[in-house]
Amino acid sequence: xxxxxxxxxxxxxEVKKQVAxxxxxxxxLGTKPFLATIQVGDDPASTSYLKAKHKxxxxxxxxxxxxxxxxxxxxxxxxxxxxxxxxNPKVHGILVQLPLPREFDEDAIIEKxxxxxxxxxxxxxxxxxxxxxxxTLVPCTxxxxxxxxxxxxVPIASQFVVIINRTTLVGRPLANLFLNRDATVTxxxxxxxxxxQTTRAADILVSAVGREDFQIKPEHVKSDATVIDVGLTRxxxxxxxxxxxxxxxxxxxxxxxxxxxxxxxxxxxxxxNTVEATKIQTRxxxxxxxxx
Ligand code: NAP
Numbered sequence: 405x406x407x408x409x410x411x412x413x414x415x416x417x418e419v420k421k422q423v424a425x426x427x428x429x430x431x432x433l434g435t436k437p438f439l440a441t442i443q444v445g446d447d448p449a450s451t452s453y454l455k456a457k458h459k460x461x462x463x464x465x466x467x468x469x470x471x472x473x474x475x476x477x478x479x480x481x482x483x484x485x486x487x488x489x490x491x492n493p494k495v496h497g498i499l500v501q502l503p504l505p506r507e508f509d510e511d512a513i514i515e516k517x518x519x520x521x522x523x524x525x526x527x528x529x530x531x532x533x534x535x536x537x538x539x540t541l542v543p544c545t546x547x548x549x550x551x552x553x554x555x556x557x558v559p560i561a562s563q564f565v566v567i568i569n570r571t572t573l574v575g576r577p578l579a580n581l582f583l584n585r586d587a588t589v590t591x592x593x594x595x596x597x598x599x600x601q602t603t604r605a606a607d608i609l610v611s612a613v614g615r616e617d618f619q620i621k622p623e624h625v626k627s628d629a630t631v632i633d634v635g636l637t638r639x640x641x642x643x644x645x646x647x648x649x650x651x652x653x654x655x656x657x658x659x660x661x662x663x664x665x666x667x668x669x670x671x672x673x674x675x676x677n678t679v680e681a682t683k684i685q686t687r688x689x690x691x692x693x694x695x696x
Contacts, residue, residue: 405628407653408556410660412548415555416668423675424464430682431465437682438467439497439523439674440489444482444508445475450501457499460671466678469495475505482508483516490518496685497523497678502573520684523677526572534580540684541677546578548669549610549632550585558608558630558658561586566603568592568646569612574634578610600624611635611646620647622655630658634666 427437439461441454454470461468471485482500489498498521504510514522519529525543533540553560565582569575570593579589587608592599603609603624611620612634625631631653635646645662653659660666 405657407656408658409653410552410556410558410632410658410665412552412660412665412668415552416548416672418555419551419669419672419676420460420464423466423672423679426679426683427465430679430686433686435496435682435686436465436467437497437678438469438495439499439678440469440471440492440495441499441501442471442473442482442485443501444473444477445505447503454501457671457674460675461678464675466675479508479512482513486513486516490516490521493689495521496682497521497674499523499674520688521681523674523681525577525677531572531577534577534584537580537584539581539584541681542581542673543573543577544673544677545574545612545634545666545670546581547673547677548666549578549634550581551673552632552660552666552669553608553630553658556658560608563587563607564605565589565608565610566592566606567610567612568596568599568603569610569634571612574612582608608632613646618646620652622648622651625652625655627655628657629655631656631660632666633660633662636662636667 430437443450443454458468458470489495498517500513514526517527519527522530522541525541530541534542560582565587567575567578570591575591579591582589590602592602600623604626606626606629608630609625610632614635614637616637616639631647633645633647636643
C-alpha cells in the first residue's frame with residue numbers, strides 16, 4: 405500500500421473556514437471573538453509563532469491584541485496583567501506564550517488564567533476535565549493531531565498508540581484524547597528503555613522530542629503504521645522534525661511532513677478554541693448577568 409501524506413496545511417485551511425463562519429455568526433449576534441496574547445522577553449521563535457497566530461486570527465475574523473513585556477518583568481506584574489484580561493469582557497481567549505524566562509513560576513502563571521479563557525487548555529481544571537473524559541478547552545497540538553487523523557479517517561479505536569513525550573503540552577493531553585477515543589496508549593520518555601521495541605508495535609506512533617541527537621528511523625516503525633511528527637529542532641540552521649522522513653515514509657501507511665503537518669493544525673486549533681471560549685462565555689453571560 406502506498407503512503408498517504410497527512411497534509412496539515414490543507415486540513416488547517418478547512419478548520420479555519422469553519423472557524424471563520426462561526427466567528428462571523430458570533431459577531432452578527434454582537435460578540436466578536438477576541439484573543440489576547442502575552443510574550444515575556446524576546447525569544448525569536450516565540451515572536452515568530454505569535455506573529456503567525458495573530459495573522460491567522462485576523463484571517464478568520466477573530467480580533468486580537470498583543471502584550472509584550474520585558475524579560476525582567478516581575479511575576480506579580482504578569483499576574484496583574486492576567487487579572488485585568490481575566491475580567492475584561494472584550495477578551496475571550498488568553499494565551500501566554502511559553503516557555504517563560506526561567507525566573508517565572510510557569511505553573512502559577514498557567515493557573516492564573518481563568519479556565520474558560522484558557523485557549524491553550526493548560527489550566528489544571530481543563531487538564532483534569534480532559535483526563536476525566538470531558539473535552540472542553542483542549543491543548544491545541546494534541547487536538548490538531550486528532551483532527552488531522554479524523555480528516556483522513558485514520559482509525560483510532562482499538563489501535564495501539566505510542567507517544568514519545570510526557571509533557572502537559574503534548575504527551576499527557578494527547579494520551580487522554582486517544583484514550584477517550586478507545587485507543588490503547590503507551591507513553592514513552594527519556595527514561596524509557598528499549599524504545600524501538602515499544603515503538604515498533606505501534607499502529608500510530610507520535611514523536612514529540614525535538615532534539616538534534618534523536619531521530620525516528622525505520623527500525624522504530626512497524627510496516628503500515630501511522631507516523632505523526634511533532635518534534636522540531638534546528639540542525640545547521642534548518643528546521644527538521646523527529647522523523648527521518650525519507651527512510652520512514654516508504655514503510656508507513658500515513659505520515660505527517662515537517663513543515664506542513666502538525667504545525668498548521670496547532671494554529672487552526674488555537675483559533676477554534678478561541679471561538680469555543682467565546683461561546684462558553686456567551687452562554688455564561690446569558691446565565692449569569694453579573695459575570696461572576
Ligand atoms: P519538551 O518539554 O522538551 O519535552 C520533550 C519530551 O521528549 C519529554 O517528555 C522528554 O522526556 C522526551 N525525550 C527527550 N529525549 C528523549 C529520548 N532520547 N527518548 C525518548 N524521549 C525523550 O518539549 P515539548 O514542549 O513537550 O515539545 C516537544 C517537541 O514538540 C518540541 O520539539 C517542540 O518544539 C515541538 N512542538 C511542536 C509543535 C507544533 O505545532 N509542531 C507544538 C508543540 C511542540 P522527559 O519527560 O523524560 O524529559
